[in-house]
Amino acid sequence: MDTNSKNSLFSSYPQKPELFDEVFEKDGSTKAIYEKLLGLYGEHSIQDYVYLNNKAKASFFNQGITFQVYEKEKTQEKIFPFDLFPRIIDTDEWDTIESGSIQRSKALNLFLQDIYHDKKIINDKVVPLELLSSSANYLHQMMNVDPPGGIYNHISGTDVIKHSDGKYYVLEDNIRCPSGVSYVICNRTALKRALFGVFNHYNAYTVTDYAENLLQILQSVKPRGVDNPNCVVITPGMFNSAYYEHSYLAKAMGVELVEGRDLFVENNFVYMKTINGPEKVDVIYRRIDDAFLDPLEFRSDSALGVPGLFAAYRKGNVCLANAPGTGVADDKAVYTYMPDIIKYYLDEDPILNNVHTYHCSRPDELKYVLENVDKLVVKPVDEAGGYGISIGNRLSKAEIKQVQEQIKKEPRKYVAQPILSLSVHPTYIDEKESFEQRHIDLRTFTLLGKDSEFVLRGGLTRVALKEGNLIVNSSQGGGSKDTWVLKKDK
């Protein structure tokens, strides 16, 4: 096989030398791990891809694998565009990502445990007290509460990117209700359906074992005195952007999918209404936000939650995964202390790199940020889904001024990071009927149980479909790729 010249599919692949391409070397030759794939893909014509791509799209729509984009005027139902060109991660690289994700999740769990009890890390001056006192996500109701099994962040989504230096960096930790795992599994199914012969040539880990591992983790944090815990998934309902995922996970775990109105609390225990009468519920994988969990304790106008749920939780009669109040630790301001947090609790060096972050709450750093808005990514500390992010080198003068004003108004609300160069990956572009370079990241899914942990060997590779765009979130018009983690050669 001639690997030095690109095959016909990639003959006109526009490769920018300043970008780190995961498939092609700077001289245009194919990286070893992708050689076989390129060879197999080359057997097809571009017309085949147009056809397969349309089939895959139709299949996602027909299965209802969609999400909603929240906009000011209207919300829109969209499919998460799926790219037929998979990303391959070799064993050694994956080992770093996997151990790094576990390390972060464990450190965050210990951090949560500490700040909701003795707050040693603050007294030892590793993180400032202001990190808690200024956080709207810190739930004082969680003070001195011991969650079953000692776990707060059962499910963590860690977003990593590969920088042009070839190293992985963590962009953020998501430990409230991270979503996206169902796409990982759907992408694999879709890719196998379209190009089964190709997948078969690689020895990659399965991703379909996520649900069984999630169920095991949920069962491991059962309340005291329960032998066979009854687990359920609670969803805000079919209008939520991730409803497909909620229903998928419930089905794949073989547990009930419920809404708040399907549950009730009596005598501090939680029950599910069934046609055979009430059934006790022990572990709830909750996909509703803290504020909506229980109208008696949090937002009183919440119709999504269950009255009395928090009391049942405080009494230790039910487990909520993730625990309420985890949002305080995936704040982007906490992110910047992650290397110190990891050292403090685990006495280890961080396996995955952090991106250097400037805190606008610190006067000298604020000054630097204000003077360099054009060279930085400015993010609000408490927004998820890529909302409110500004990327300096894409802003007009007027926009820069606007960002500066915003920061000056509420410095605590913003952090800034140097603009990273995310790696790029050949991505099939529908309008052009050809492959082009697009920026990608990776969301890994880590599970923490009572005495066990699991990282899904695959993760969600998200693609920024707009040329040059760096924001990969699905709500910002991103797509995704199947991600193959290779097994070690025997």
Added chain:
Amino acid sequence: MLTEYTITYSTQNEYDALVNGAFWQFLIIPEENETQQLVQWHMDSNLQLSQNESINGLGFKTIHAQTKDRFTEADFKASFQVQKKSSNPFDFIPNQNLEMDYMEIQSLAFRTKHEIYLRRTGFTDLPIEFAAIFPFDSNKNIFENLMGLNHWVFVYLFFKTDVTHVDTPLKEIIEKRHGVCQDFTHLFLAIARANNIPTRYVSGYLHQGNGYFGDSQMHAWAEAYVPQAGWVGFDPTNDILVADDHIKICHGLDYSDCSPLKGVVYSSGNNKTSHSIEVRDSQQ
């Protein structure tokens, strides 16, 4: 000496539209502590209730009551028998060293330990234009300053019912200078917290035999953490220290942690709620 109190709490709730089931949480049971003992209690209603004891987010005892009845009126009457030990509020170690106390409240360990009760909440965020409305005197110790604040709030605000409601902002209360015990308490909390004194909102009952303000409603006061003494109760509505006449139910960051009645009612339309409270004593 023991005083025995009988407290009666009643509430009437009328709904415009037929209600199809409800879940209520009552935060009205007197706390058990060094000076208070709950002898017995019970609650009745015009509805068929399933009732049990529970706890709120801060661990204080609550009553959960739910019904599957259809109704337009829900009445509850609860009574509590409490024994209260006499105590002298001035009976604690007075501040010995003014400088050391101020150093202590500035220390990281102290601020960390009491972090939640130093928070500025929606109810206790002192508006910036009023930051200096009651400056603490650094020549006086913390307790003396808090006594001064207690008196100042009492003089500054006029007790007036029906002019404020549960979500009247502090700014408006300061500007209009009137309110009820809740508002007196929130103002006390806001100023004490702005001066780095951890304070908590307390909800309870007041025995009004002595002619205090309280309006046969739920009463509210503040507890402040005084170095070397611990939590001390201040009642700015009456310009007194908390003593035998105050029967505590619970505390929290502000009113939102202590609301006596919360409920989820499956109905459309509006409702009217009224409460009344009676505290009777019999010396033993």
